[in-house]
Amino acid sequence: MKEQITMMKESSNNKGKFEKLIELNDELENYFNNTIIPQLFVDADMILRKFTPAAMKHFKLSADDVGRHIDEVSNNIRFPTIIENITEVIESSKDLEKEIQTTDKVWYQMNILPYIIRKENRTNGVIITFIDINDRIQVLKGYERLSRDYENIIHSISHDIKGPISNMEGLIRILKMTPASEEDNKLIIDMLSESVGNLRRTVEDLADVNHDMEFAKEPERVNFENVIEDAKLALRDKIAESNAKISTQIGVTEISFSRKNIRSIIYNLLSNAIKYRKPDSEPVVTISTENSGEQIMLKVSDNGLGIAEDKQQDIFNRYTRLHTDVEGTGVGLFIVKGMVESMGGRIEVKSKEGKGTSFMVYFNN
Template sequence: MGDPSTKTGKLEKLMELNDELENYFNNTIIPQLFVDADMVLRKFTPAAMKHFKLSADDVGRHIDEVSNNIRFPTIVENISEVIESSQDLEKEIQTTDKVWYQMNILPYIIKKENRTNGVIITFIDINDRIQILKGYEKLNRNYENIIHSISHDIKGPLSNIEGLISILRETPKSEEDNRQIIDMLSESVVNLRRTVEELVDIENDTAFAKEPERVNFENVIEDAKLALRDKIAETQAKVSTQIREAEVSFSRKNVRSIVYNLLSNALKYRNPAGEPAITITTEKAGEYILLRVRDNGVGIAEDKQQAIFNRYTRLHDNVEGTGIGLFIVKGMVEDMGGRIEVESRVGEGTTFTVYFR
């Protein structure tokens, strides 16, 4: 028989360790769960009780029975994976209430037997960090929008200016003709200046788009038509409008870029067999305001209709462009809770529908 005093000492040591563990569990501010190898919830911290609305009655229940409280569907599979492998598991999760956590599942190993007898699960609230990261991701996209728009939206006004200067240089004109050309040149310069000022005017805000404002569709469409005047004249395109919804609450510079991109594409991808006919319409549809740009151009094959929204996608090498325009448009719309859809038939034309929320 062993020494009774030794056994008493070991028991006291175990009780002391248990008290320390209990004290830790009761005072830590981190949500933690202790689940044994039979998937039974054995203990949890007060923070876990608060976060996941657990109660004393949940102790002794199978984790599958309380997983709805934790609101993370694969937790049982993840616990099994850690118990089987005895390896830590760390992942970022989002619960159904949209809060982000860093979840660490650590194996509880009995050293003498060299086996895992359960897991300790820790949840660290990283929602603020995730939101900041998302903010920076959006900021990067916004600055990408700026770069794209500066290189894309000013091409039209610059082309107009170059064309008008070329006309002035070519052959002598009457004083009235020269005055008219100079007036048009001045108008193009004003339009170019306004475009550049809007694109670079981020004031003290780090975001590309200002807070939504009331944007008049007719004004923005006229701006786009003016910027693309040379291309419209060159192709003899007929651009008509049906404005049933006059305004939208959005960033003005983004609406202008959206209209410009869609109108520019309709002109680029025209059907060589006939004159381009482009119709721009707006209307209210439930909670959305719809902008449609319909053309009678070459159309898009069905299996390519989603690919056109990917970065650098170009379906026709003989048409100028970077293949980033629709990618940018999609990002602009989706960042504000909307979406963009396309319907098209090869040889008949294409309709883009933007859903502004």
């Protein structure tokens, strides 16, 4: 009789434990079915045991994927080291948290938590959570670009306004030198007024960074010929002084880009082409644009001093100056490279000492 009572108690306890297990399983099932966060439950044998509806939708999983090895569905998740990360957590029984970018270019915060059987003190799998942080990452990248733009603007303001100021100084000297006719004075005043207007536009272009806060804003359409003319106007004194011959071959007339950046790029490359001329010859500069695969190429070529092969990458570093006898600060090409790369493009140089230099700027179309 006593044994029967003991057996009945044990049976009742087992039934209670079983019911509690069913209840816990139902709660877990209910949680997985109702959470909006993509989550996966992978056991210690790397078998996918469960996933949330959000994970099913996001990673295009199906009910048939339950019971499959995680390696068989890793292509859906599109993160190449996920198996290594799961193994690391199972072996260490420690949480893993990292920001990842999947092969479809989406950013997530991935948390892998060990699923520990407390009674046995062993890890029997992992629960993986994916939180979409793509918007936050893009905003951070936007602020990083904005920070680089501010740095470029600081250098550009001091660099790009030298041309217009030089024009104005030259015209003022002419006015001061000798008395001239009323007609000549009017012409000089008109030219001075034009230089002042160009200087104002340059400063406004460089200082207008409010639109850079709108990271999703579409780039404006910029006409290459118009910007080239602006740069030539800003460098009018240097062009006249050096008797530079500037020609254009515009195969692509427009580009979607920041106008102030395009202007600064062309101004810097044209200014350098004139500045680093050979002492015994007049500068000849060709500015061209053309389609290059899926990109647009802007090319500025000259017949100047050229650059030694072992120095051709150094010129893009800040404050690098290869010719100390020529006026400059060594930030022009550093600015250009920063502007181009911030928009996903690149700049290349081909040069030979004594034969001239070509800069090729590639913009995403």
